[in-house]
Each structure stands twice: as structure tokens, then as C-alpha cells.
Amino acid sequence: MSKSPHDRFDDVPRHSGRVGAHRAEQPGINGPVTLLWSAAVALVLIVIGIFVSLVLMGRIQLFASGEPAPQQTQGVVAEIDTTYRVLILNATPQAGVVASVRKELIAEGWAADAVFGSDGSTSEFPDTTVFYVEKADEAAALGVAEVLGGVKVEQSDHYASMNDSELPQLTVVIGLDHLGAKSPSPGEVPETPAG
Template sequence: MASFPRDRFDDIPGGVDRVGAHRAPGRRGRGWIGFGWAVLATAVLTVAGLFLLSTFDPTFKLPFAQETPTPTPTPTVVETAEPITDPLAVDPEYLGQLTLAVLNGTPTQGLSNTAGDQIAAAGWPNPSRASASNTEEPTTIVYFSNPDDEGIARGIAQLVGASDVQLSDAFPIAAITVVLGEDYVPPAPAG
């Protein structure tokens, strides 16, 4: 075996417990630094994920975010107009452009069809029919969005037995919207 001359690197000073590439013992508490970075990264990723989820899913609400109240449309009180009960009293061109809707605000199925048929049979334009988002409406109300339609709305309210007529822009689907409540009484069947 070949022998090499001794040099200064062959002598290890006494009292050093080093082995291999280890230079010095690690500092105390150094493991907490890595743990802190991991906690910070987890928190940032969690908040970012919740934020992205809330932007893509409108039904998801952040548990720590304050919910901003949405303003409810307030009905406007207007002077009472005389009810127009006869569709022939309305300008035929205007009547042809008039849109009506009937929303069932009760748990009873089919009431919007019954009331819609009742309105159409009286000579008014055939209304669209659907269920309301709230099926626990106590009273039947007729909403109109144009103050000029108040007389027509009052005539339709008399026809279906609505307890109130209100000017409101809460229902943009039609110029006049009938929301049926628990007090709605369907007409007796003919015969």
C-alpha cells in the first residue's frame, strides 16, 4: 500500500467531536423555524383557497367574513287609481305588450296555473306561471312596476281576490306580478 507524507490535515485537534462533513453542532431551537414557516404557508394557502372558493361558488360564505345586508326593495305608496276590470277598456296595442306573471307563494301545487287560467279567461294577456321563492306567503299581493299600470293591477287584484296592490321593482319578469298567498281562494269549478 502506498504511503503518503503526513501534512497538517492529518492531525485532528483534541476535543472536537466532528465526523465527516458536519461542521458544527446545530443551534438550539432551529427546528422551530421550519415549523413556523410550515404553519405560515398552511395559513396562507387555506385563506387563499377559501377566498377562491367564495368567488367561484356564490352560495359559499366565508365563516369569518361579515355578511353585507342586501337592501330589500321598498314598495312605494302611490295614489289609488280606479280598478280597470275590463281588458277592453285598455288600448289594444298596450294590452298586447303588457306582460303578466303569477307566482305561487303557497305549498299547494298548481295554484299558479289556476290563477293564470282565471286571469286569461277574463280577457287579460296569458300570464307566465311559476312558483315563488318563498312558499309561505300569508297574503296575495299584486305588484306593478309602472305607475301607469296601477288601475290594471287593481282590476286583476279584484279578480283574484288579492288583499293588496303595491308599486315595486322587485319582480322584473313582468309589468304586473301576482304573488299568491295562503288567502287565495281558487274560483269554483264551472258546472
Template sequence: MAKPPSDRFDTIPADLHRTGAHRGPRRKGRGWIAFAWAALATGVIVAGGVITLAVINDSIKFDDLIGGSTASTPTPTPTPEITPVVDPAVTVTVLNGTETVGLAASVGDSMREAGWAGIGSTANASATDFKTTTVYYVDPAHEAAALGLANSLFTKATADAAANGVTLSITAIRVEQSDQFQGAQLTVVLGADFLEPSTDGSTDEPVQ
């Protein structure tokens, strides 16, 4: 292949200097400045997003985001204490769960004298081997009256034991909510513990 002839553009003068627009040397620190601006822009975007979400849903807690104090644990509401009462208006059924004849009628009369005017039916229970005397109530609204009736029954049992010179084997009458007895607002089922006080001074409750 033939070589083209030389011309004036093939020879570069030794004293030729750069002319026209050229980038000058970079200044020191310009990289950090760019990084700072980028970080600032990112922070503004994040803050704007958080504020927007807070407006949409106020469930965002800024205290939690910035390490503020944590929410305090709610204090549980204490269960109100039920005070026993003698309520002559409530209806009461007395059932004899033992083999002692006439026990329900006798206890019913004693409870009327103690202020329980609502004593109604006094009868034998379906079984005669009931061990623990229990006061049953259906409606929670009658719990205070059930506790009051249990206290009245325990007072009678204590008096009967003292009259016979013996010590009761129980320290209280059991109270229980149940829908088993629907005939009255309160139902007493008399058990063997109401009849058999201990003669050795023991106050342990009988085994059920």
C-alpha cells in the first residue's frame, strides 16, 4: 500500500500550547463536600417521609424513634372485694344432703331468725352423702348475699358445737357459683361437716 505524502499537519511545532476550554485541576476536599450534600439530601428525604407517615397514621411515636422513654406498663385494675351482706329479699332453698332427719327444716328456721326472710323450700337433697356444706348462687349479683348466708350458717354451726362442748372441723362454709340449682337465687346443701364437729380440737376441713 502506498504511503500518502506528508503535509503541514504531520509536523507538530515544539512551542505549541493548549488553547480553548480545558478542565482545571480538581480542588482538594471537593469529594467530601459532595458527600455532605448527598447525606443532607438523604436526611431531608427520610425526615419528610417520616413526617408524612406520621400525618397519615399518628401511631408513629417520635420518642421511640429517637430513643425516648418507653411506654409505661399499665397498672392492672384490682379486683373489688365482695362484702358479705344479709339480704332478706333473696330467695333461699335449704337442702339436706345428710341422713339426719329434719335437718333442712331446723336450719331453715334458724336462718329466718338470723334475718333471711327469703327462706322458702326446705327438703332433702337427691343424695345423703354430701360431705361439704355449700352455698350456691346463680347470678354473680348475689355473691355478696351468698357470702352473708355462709357466715350465718357458720355462726349457727359454731353455736351448736359450743352447746355440745366440741370444736368444729371447719373454719368456713364454702360458697360456689353454679347453675345447677335454678329454683332459688341461693341454695344451701347441708353436708356431713355441718353435723360432725371434731372432738379433738382439730380445725382441718374434711376430705371431699
């Protein structure tokens, strides 16, 4: 094997100390600052994650939906159909609301024994809503909604199990938005038919 030619680097002493670049620790970066920055970034990522989750679950709407409100369904005309039974549920802390709504419906032609309800709800519901089960019940639900001042209408079978008869039934859930709901006077007892 041939020996490499002699150059100027061969004359550098082997014990000269440091060889290469040595970087000193930067004085501005230390443990607590790094920890604070990490915590701030983690907090921002958590907040963004929660926001995105709420949007995906439908709890927050970024843009107004272009869908029409249920009572604006095309082709369905509101019809006051007194053959339907109407269950009224009070979802407000105010007593006597069922009696006042019941009187409104009876004044429009419903039979007294076809309109009934309960004033004993403890849960609060934001918007007064008329619920119907089948698509064929929508016109009658819209009619009840009109009688009650244009409240919301929604299709749901959640209250279908509360119908104990063969007659079709609508359910009115009175919400906190109900205007003109008055508590009965001290001597007045809300009317609720038996059965």
C-alpha cells in the first residue's frame, strides 16, 4: 500500500486541545420558558379541538342553514283539524300554562276531552314546539302551531308512546319563549280531564 503524500496538515500538532466548532448554550432559552411555551401551545390545540368537535356534533353552527323552517314546508298548508287529540306538556317553571293553552285550543273547536296535559314538568325547554309523528299529521300540526301564535313544528316519534288511543295525537311542548302564559289566580284550578 502506498503512503499518502505529505501536506501542511501533517505538521499540525496532535495535542492542540479543541478541534472544531463549540457552541455555547444560548442564554435566552431555559427550562421554565420552554415549559410555558409548551403549555400555551397545548392549550391552544385543546381549545381548537373542542371547537371543532362542537361544530362536528352540530352544537355550533358556523353558517345559517339554508333549509326552510319546518312550518314553511312547501306544499303543506296549515289545517285546524279538531279530530286530533292534543297532549300539552309544560316545560317551564311557570304553573297554569297548560290550562291557558288548553283554553286556546278549545276556543278553536277542539273537544274538551281531546285536549289534556301536565303542568308538572321540571325540565326547561327553550322553544314552544308542536311535535307530530307521521308526515300525514304535518298539516294538523301546522294548524295547532298557528293557533298558538306561529310556534315551531317538528316531526318526531319521541312522544308517540304517550298516545293511549286509536286517534291521532299531536304533542305541544310549551317552552320558555311562550308569551302570555299566566299563572292561574289563587282560587283557579287548571282544568285537566280524567283519562
